[in-house]
Amino acid sequence: MLGSMDEKHTYFPRTTASQRRLLFETWEATQDVEAACRTAHVCRQTFYNWKPRFAAGGSAALERFASFAPKTPACTPPAVAERVLALRRAHPTWGKTRLADELAKANQWVPLVSPNTVRRILGDAGLWPAAPVKKGGLTP
Numbered sequence: 001m002l003g004s005m006d007e008k009h010t011y012f013p014r015t016t017a018s019q020r021r022l023l024f025e026t027w028e029a030t031q032d033v034e035a036a037c038r039t040a041h042v043c044r045q046t047f048y049n050w051k052p053r054f055a056a057g058g059s060a061a062l063e064r065f066a067s068f069a070p071k072t073p074a075c076t077p078p079a080v081a082e083r084v085l086a087l088r089r090a091h092p093t094w095g096k097t098r099l100a101d102e103l104a105k106a107n108q109w110v111p112l113v114s115p116n117t118v119r120r121i122l123g124d125a126g127l128w129p130a131a132p133v134k135k136g137g138l139t140p
Contacts, residue, residue, distance in 0.1 A: 017064075023046070023047060024059065024062065096115040
């Protein structure tokens with residue numbers, strides 16, 4: 001039977017630094033992984049995930065965990081950004097779509113950047129007009 005009580009998935013929040021400290025303090029005192037996990041209210045897998053860090057850096061290594069943020073966020077190569085800026089300076093009336101198309105045309109119609117990336121590059125360089133402020137709406 002699909003969705004029965006046996007298949008329930010329990011959510012476990014991330015461990016806190018104090019939980020991790022308690023886990024390894026208990027483990028060092030007793031050398032019993034199961035008792036340490038029970039005391040800190042974590043599973044055995046959590047213990048084994050943190051053990052190499054504890055072995056390498058002691059209690060200080062238990063304070064922070066690795067970020068889940070992208071390690072290498074997608075960014076436009078500087079050479080492409082320079083080409084966007086050069087094209088804009090040469091043709092100040094061209095919009096973001098035309099600039100992106102011209103870059104693609106020079107690259108055998110393989111897009112290098114999207115029109116919105118062109119707008120971001122130009123905005124960062126101060127070559128894109130600021131959005132007009134809307135009048136009306138709620139007043140404080």
